[in-house]
Amino acid sequence: MSNNRVLIDPSEGKLRVAGRVLKLALPIVLSNLLYTVESAFSIILVSGLSAIAVAAVGYSASMLWFIYSLMALAYTGTSVLVAQRVGAGKDPSPALLWGILLAVLIALPLTFFGEELVSYLMLVFGASERVAELARDYLKPVFLFITVGFVTNTIYAGYNGYGDTKTPFKVALLMNLVNIGSAYLLIYGKFGLPRLEVAGAGWGIALSELVGLCFYLYLYLRHRKPFPISFHLDRTILLQMLKIGTPTAIERAFTSLSFNIFVGLVAQFGDKVLAAHQVGLRVESLSFMVGFGMMIASTTLSGQNYGAKNFRGLDYGVRVSAHTTALIMGFVGLFLLLFPRHFSLIFTRDPEVIDYAVYYLVIVALSQPQMAYASIFSGSLKGMGKTHLPLLVNLSSFWLFRIIPSMLVLKLLPHPVVPWFFMSLETTLRALVFYWVYRREVRKNL
Numbered sequence: 001m002s003n004n005r006v007l008i009d010p011s012e013g014k015l016r017v018a019g020r021v022l023k024l025a026l027p028i029v030l031s032n033l034l035y036t037v038e039s040a041f042s043i044i045l046v047s048g049l050s051a052i053a054v055a056a057v058g059y060s061a062s063m064l065w066f067i068y069s070l071m072a073l074a075y076t077g078t079s080v081l082v083a084q085r086v087g088a089g090k091d092p093s094p095a096l097l098w099g100i101l102l103a104v105l106i107a108l109p110l111t112f113f114g115e116e117l118v119s120y121l122m123l124v125f126g127a128s129e130r131v132a133e134l135a136r137d138y139l140k141p142v143f144l145f146i147t148v149g150f151v152t153n154t155i156y157a158g159y160n161g162y163g164d165t166k167t168p169f170k171v172a173l174l175m176n177l178v179n180i181g182s183a184y185l186l187i188y189g190k191f192g193l194p195r196l197e198v199a200g201a202g203w204g205i206a207l208s209e210l211v212g213l214c215f216y217l218y219l220y221l222r223h224r225k226p227f228p229i230s231f232h233l234d235r236t237i238l239l240q241m242l243k244i245g246t247p248t249a250i251e252r253a254f255t256s257l258s259f260n261i262f263v264g265l266v267a268q269f270g271d272k273v274l275a276a277h278q279v280g281l282r283v284e285s286l287s288f289m290v291g292f293g294m295m296i297a298s299t300t301l302s303g304q305n306y307g308a309k310n311f312r313g314l315d316y317g318v319r320v321s322a323h324t325t326a327l328i329m330g331f332v333g334l335f336l337l338l339f340p341r342h343f344s345l346i347f348t349r350d351p352e353v354i355d356y357a358v359y360y361l362v363i364v365a366l367s368q369p370q371m372a373y374a375s376i377f378s379g380s381l382k383g384m385g386k387t388h389l390p391l392l393v394n395l396s397s398f399w400l401f402r403i404i405p406s407m408l409v410l411k412l413l414p415h416p417v418v419p420w421f422f423m424s425l426e427t428t429l430r431a432l433v434f435y436w437v438y439r440r441e442v443r444k445n446l
Contacts, residue, residue: 005086005087005163005304005308006020006024006163006300006301006304006305006317007087007304007305007308007310007313008020008301008305008310008313008314008316008317009313010312010313010315010316012316014320017316017317017320018320018321018324020317021294021297021298021301021317021320021321021324022324024163024165024297024300024301025165025293025294025296025297025298025321026165027165027166027168027169028160028165028168028169028293028294028296028297029289029290029293029294030169030172030293031165031168031169031172031293032289032290032292032293033286033289033290033293034169034172034173034175034176035172035176035289036282036285036286036288036289037176037180038175038176038179038180038208039061039282039285040282040285040346040347041179041180041183041184042057042061042179042183042201042204042205043057043058043278043279043282043347044346044347045183045184045187045188045201046187046197046198046201047347047348047349048188049187049197049198051271051272051275051348051350051353052128052130052131052134052271053134053197053198054275054278054279054347054348054353055127055131055271055274055275055278056130056131056132056134056135056138056198057134057135057138057198057201058274058275058277058278058279058281058282059122059127059131059135059263059267059274059278060118060122060135060138060139061278062256062259062260062263062278062281063118063121063122063135063256063260064118064139064142065252065256065259066118066121066252066253066256066257066260067110067114067117067118067146068153068252069249069251069252069253069255069256070106070110070249070252070253071103071106071107071150071153071154071249072245072248072249072251072252073102073106073241073242073245073246073248073249074099074100074102074103074106074150074154074157074241074245075099075103075153075154075157075245076157076244076245076248076249076382076387077095077098077099077102077240077241077242077244077245078095078096078098078099078154078157078158078161078241078245079157079158079160079161079296079299079300079303080161080244080245080299080303080382080383080385080387081095081161081237081240081241081244082095082096082157082158082161082162082303083160083161083162083163083299083300083302083303083304083307083383084303084304084306084307084383084385085307086161086162086163086304086307087303087304087305087306087307087308087310088307088308089308090307091230092158092161092162092227093227093228093229093230093231093232094232094233094234094237095158095161095237095241096154096155096158096226096229097229097231097233098233098237098238098241099154099157099158099241100151100154100155101233102154102241102245103147103150103151103153103154104147104150104151106150107146107147107149107150107151108147110143110146110147111143111144111146111147114139114143114146115136115139115140115142115143116136118135118139119132119133119135119136119139121257121260122135122260125260125261125263125264125267126263126264126265126267126268127267127274128271131271131274134198135198137196137197137198137199137202138198138199138201138202139202140199140202141199141202141203141205141206142202142205142206144206145205145206145209145210148206148209148210148213149205149209151213152209152212152213152216155213155216155226156168156171156216158226159225159226160296160297160299160300161299161300161303162226162227163300163304164225164226165297165300167219167225167226171212171215171216171219172212174211174212174215175208175209175211175212176208178204178207178208178211179204179205179207179208180204181204182200182203182204182207182208183200183201183203183204183205184200184204185200186199186200186201186203186204187200187201188200243385244382244385244387245387246387247387247388247390247391248382248387248390248391250391251387251390251391251394251395254395255394255395255398258395258398258399258403259398261403262398262402262403262406262419262423263277265403265406265407265410265419266416266419266420269414269415269416272350272352272353272356273356273416275348275350275353276344276352276353276354276355276356276357276359276360276416277356277357277360277416279344279347279348279353279354279357279360280344280356280357280360280361280364282347283336283340283343283344283346283347283357283361284336284360284361284364286332287329287332287333287336287368287371288371290325290328290329290332290372291325291329291371291372291375291376292375294321294324294325294328294372294375294376294379295375295376295378295379296379297321297379298317298318298321298322298375298376298379298380298383299379299380299382299383300383301314301317301318301321301380301383302314302317302318302379302380302381302382302383302384303382303383303384303385304383305317306383306384306385311442311445314380314384314442314445315442318376318377318380318438318442321376321380322372322373322376322377325372325373325375325376326369326372326373327369328372329368329369329371329372330368330369330372332368333364333365333366333367333368333369334365336361336362336364336365336368337361337362337365337366340357340358340361340362340365341354341358343361344357344358344361356416359416359417359420360420363417363420363421363423363424364420364423364424366424367423367424367425367427367428370427370428370430370431371427371431373431373434373435374427374430374431374434377431377434377435377437377438378390378393378394378434380438381434381437381438381441384441386441389437389441390434393430393433393434393437394430397426397429397430397433398426401422401425401426401429401430402419402422402423402425402426405422405425406418406419406422406423409422
């Protein structure tokens with residue numbers, strides 16, 4: 001039986017439970033912060049080229065969330081089923097094997113048409129021809145190695161579901177160093193290497209994914225990590241994976257498309273405002289990645305306790321996780337509120353871009369605790385296998401509370417502050433809806 005099980009005793013003190021959750025979550029949070037740093041450095045490095053390069057790389061990264069949403073079918077299914085099987089004391093091997101196979105099947109076609117699809121969607125959603133042209137340079141190497149990226153992230157999901165969150169952090173650190181180092185050398189053509197400019201940032205991502213996969217293979221062959229694998233494929237596990245992963249893949253695909261429609265509302269105000277939006281997103285991601293990491297941890301915690309039928313422990317652990325995450329993200333939000341200009345200066349020196357980025361950061365700073373609650377309750381529902389509920393909540397909330405009101409008010413008040421305001425309001429309303437849905441579901445088992 002795995003010594004990575006995270007089963008919560010409802011009689012434990014809140015501080016002890018918070019400590020156990022943070023021990024599980026901290027490597028995930030750090031891994032996601034590394035991703036944030038990695039993404040931020042892509043923006044910083046190309047900022048020496050032009051403001052349009054910043055908009056192209058930033059918008060491409062946002063659009064890639066749509067592509068990576070397809071990976072959620074393998075990623076979420078692997079993470080949840082590995083966690084539930086570990087909690088129930090069963091062999092998690094079939095879940096990881098099916099996850100890797102699905103990741104390969106989904107990613108292979110994207111190698112051939114992913115770049116053109118994303119650049120086309122960018123034009124449809126309002127990006128300029130020049131931004132889309134630079135984006136294609138950035139995306140070409142990314143899609144060349146997209147299968148490697150999908151498999152790497154599925155293995156990462158298996159580690160998290162198993163409860164080993166430290167190893168993926170070490171791999172992420174190595175990938176981060178490879179990405180930043182190779183991107184810098186290739187963007188500006190240092191040490192005799194070709195000067196690839198925006199394309200160099202894409203090659204940084206591709207090379208880091210390849211190094212990450214090689215390291216995971218080494219860990220398995222040398223140390224049998226994350227766990228010894230018995231090579232048998234149980235078709236019932238595949239059906240469970242499809243049932244759990246498909247709603248999340250649909251959710252992320254439509255949420256990502258909806259998000260880029262939303263970004264299109266910002267893009268209509270010009271490349272400077274679009275660049276400011278990307279700068280604001282990168283700064284806010286310091287807080288968002290904390291919530292995202294804690295959400296993954298809550299999925300593991302919820303999945304393992306659900307698999308062990310420890311429903312009271314599940315609820316207790318989730319509530320402690322939610323309050324802890326809200327406290328941390330609220331603290332980060334306070335810094336965003338107090339020092340928006342200082343954070344913006346990290347990414348750009350363009351005064352107009354900075355002024356708009358300050359508006360963005362002040363508005364979103366007020367909704368960071370609400371984002372924490374929405375993230376934890378969403379992750380907990382996924383861990384229970386109720387992935388259709390986050391699908392319904394996220395999509396309805398995004399359109400009813402964010403996109404439609406923004407479109408209507410922009411006709412009366414054409415200013416980028418309008419969509420940013422509704423973005424913050426929607427986060428708050430979504431947190432309330434998620435709390436109600438989570439309480440309804442967990443009471444069925446108490």
